[in-house]
Amino acid sequence: MKRLVPILLLPVALVLFGAALAPKLASEERLRTEVAALLEHAAGQPPRIDGPVRFSIFPWPALEVSEIRFGEGSATLTVPRARVVLDLLPLLTGQARADHIELDQPELALAGGVDIDPFSTGVLRLASAKFNADLTVTNGRLVLTHGGTREVVVPAADLRIGWRGGRDAAIEGRVVWRGEPIHVDLAASSLGVLLTGGASPIRVKLSGPPFDMAFDGTGKLAGGPVANGTLTVASRQLRQTLAWLGLEAPTAQGFGSFSLQAQSILSGQGATLSGARLELDGNVSEGGFNLRLDGARPVIQGSLAADRLDLSPYGELSISDAAGDNWSGETIDLSRLSQLDVDLRLSATEVRAGAGRLERMAASATLKSGRLLLAIGEAEAWNGIFRAALHVSPAPVGAEARLDLSADDVALAGAMGDLFRMGRLEGTGSFRFTAGGTGASVAAIVGGLNGSFSLSGTDGSLVGFDVGRILARLEQRPLSATGDLRGGRTPYSQIELESTIRNGIATLSRLDVASDKLRISLAGESSIADRDLDFVGVAQLVSAAKAGDAPPQGAASAYVAGAAPGAPQNVSFELPFIVRGNWNQPVVLPDPQALIRRSGAARPLFSKPAAYGSVAPAP
Structure with missing residues (x-):
């Protein structure tokens, strides 16, 4: 067995010797022609090579080339350095065939924004190319050019791209977008049908800290790129995802967990989502959307049911x-x-x-x-x-x-x-x-502010004041109004309110509260800007008038005007009052002169005004 080892190693040694000697025998022009043919076969279009080309044997036979450029105009691909690793067996027969191609720091530049046409053209070229190899992209970039400015959209991309004879394609790796790493997994099959206007199966997965997205369906290029399939999008914190996209959430809170699943039709003109299931912050709704991008502004139309x-x-x-x-x-x-x-x-x-x-x-x-x-x-x-x-x-x-x-x-x-x-x-x-x-x-x-407010109600209560209790107490003891008048409820059978707003001032033209025991009328103004009140009103204790009774004389005991339908009512006690203060803590104050006049002990004082040096009411 030991005698056979040298014989078995002899072909390997010859291959290594020939491979080491080949770079010295082949001219650079011959190497340039070979690598240009291999790159054109892989990309579907001829490259322009401005840098040197050399052949290396270790660690594997490969052609190394610099300063490569594909395309002109709206889409260009420049590659500072590339390495075409050769398949060993064809090399023994004198043929150069790429096993895989390594692209170092390639840059794809699109002029005037993301245009789908160059991508469509590139995909069709690759679909027609009979190329079986893998492409490795290290530290690639995607750049948008606007006039003289350059915007780096993807500053770093590490991808492995596989092409199988124009039939299948796969892309897997990582890109950095807006400062976040996004894992990319794309697979397409039956690419040859794109050349005849058919649809090719497509599967796309994007995942990273901002969001997860998946699409499973078909895509075609005839008549414009269109993808049709199931779309799924999810985010653990939609608020952070919107901020990452440069958008602001409509509210200061919420917009947490988010997911969307729908049947989608995606194109350069927009997207249509049907049978959509949307979940946001635990709320689930279903419906459909249309997104149009072919006008002066994006247009979103849709309906949801929850x-x-x-x-x-x-x-x-x-x-x-x-x-x-x-x-x-x-x-x-x-x-x-x-x-x-x-x-x-x-x-x-x-x-x-x-x-x-x-x-x-x-x-x-x-x-x-x-x-x-x-x-x-x-x-x-x-x-x-x-x-x-x-x-x-x-x-x-x-x-x-x-x-x-x-x-x-x-x-x-x-x-x-x-x-x-x-x-x-x-x-x-x-x-x-x-x-x-x-x-x-x-x-x-x-x-x-300008506007109006009106209200009508029945069978309720005013909360915070028991006007009936207050009036009954003041009727018996008029000077007892120094205590706290707050607390309790004032039942009513009917309430009517009418107000107008002009230049931020609300004018209360009518507030009438009625029940079988009391009547309250209120009017005045309220500054909406300052949130204050300035109202005056009258509260009356009433009782049903008996049949045949003559209307009592005097303002304090007149028939109640505007009373509810039914028998007329007599006024047994009337108290003017004012409402001051702000909206949160209004202050209700009874008219003190009315209470003094009502008091039997103070009534003689009003009959002798001269005793106090006054012969006429104070203005």
């Missing part, structure tokens, strides 16, 4: 400052509204927003030419029907905003509490609110 939506992860809408005592003075920026157009429809069986709940809601969001409309067409809420619309559009200074709210037969405590943070009104009723203004901030808009 069984249950919980909006609590996104926090509460706040238009006040951090302390909550004043309106926000932060400058309104609507520049993002002009970046795209949106037309979305949403329906949900149940929507929760904090303590509020809407049922069977139909809503829409429309954004066109920078003008935004958010609308709730109709929803069941607070045991009634609720509608809302918010219009926002750019203005020469800041923004123009308008809000329209309407509710019919709702529980007033829940509706007023959830919408206006005013929980002092109970009962069932309806209201209409419309207001609009223009300004650079919320505070400026509120300062110039």
Whole structure:
């Protein structure tokens, strides 16, 4: 056996000797011709070689070449250094065949942005090439050129690309995009059918810290590149993914776990998603979308349906400052509204927003030419029907905003509490609110607000004051009003409110509260910008008038004007009062002169004004 070893090693030695001697016998021109043919065979187009070419034997026979360039115009590929590793067996017969090609620091430059046509042309060339080899890309780059500027989109790419005779292709490796490593896994088969207009099976997987994406379907190039298949996108923190893409989440909270799965049609003009299942922050909805990219702005159209939506992860809408005592003075920026157009429809069986709940809601969001409309067409809420619309559009200074709210037969405590943070009104009723203004901030808009508010309700209570108890006590002891008048409830059978808003001032023209025991009337003004109150009113204790009774004389004991339908009522006690202070802590003060006049002990003082040096009432 030992005698056979030298004989067996003799061919190997001859091969090594021939390989070592070949570089010295072959001219550089011959090597340049060979490597150009191998690269053209691999890429489907001839290269331009400006650097030297040499042949090396160790660690494996290979042709090493520098300064290579493919393509001209909109798409060019430059390779500073390449190494074509040769297949050993064909080399013994005098033929050069590439086993694999190593590209060091290649750069793909696209002029004027990402154009799909060069990719389509390149894929068709590769599909027609009868090339079986692997390409290894080390530290590659993708660059976009705009005039004289260069934008490095992918600063680093390490990929292994496999081509199998124009039939199958596979790409696997890692790229760095926006500072994050993304793992790439792409496979395509039956590439030859692309030459006849057919569709080739495609599988793509992208995964990294920002997101995971997978596509499984087919793609074709005839008539423009189109991919059709199942698309899956997921992100552990959508807020971070949006920030990574240079986008800002619409709200300060939420936008955590996200996933999307849909049947998709992807093309250079946009995308169509059907049978989509979208999950965000635990909310699941289904529907479809259309994304169009062939206009002046991207356009998103679609509809979603959900069984249950919980909006609590996104926090509460706040238009006040951090302390909550004043309106926000932060400058309104609507520049993002002009970046795209949106037309979305949403329906949900149940929507929760904090303590509020809407049922069977139909809503829409429309954004066109920078003008935004958010609308709730109709929803069941607070045991009634609720509608809302918010219009926002750019203005020469800041923004123009308008809000329209309407509710019919709702529980007033829940509706007023959830919408206006005013929980002092109970009962069932309806209201209409419309207001609009223009300004650079919320505070400026509120300062110039114009609109109206009206409300009517039945069978409820005013929470925080028991007016009947207070009036009954003051009727017996008029000077006992120094105590705390707060606490309890004032039942009513009917309430009516009408108010207008002009330049940020709400004028309460009518607030009438009626029951079988009392009447309350209130009027005045409230500065919405300063959140203060300046109201005057009259509270009356009443009793049913007996048949045949003559109307009592005097303002304090007259028939009640505007009383509820039925028998007239007599006024047994009347008390004027004022309401001052801010919205959060209003102060109710009875008229002291009326109480003094009511007091029997103080009445003689009013009959002798001269004793006090006064012969006429004080102005």
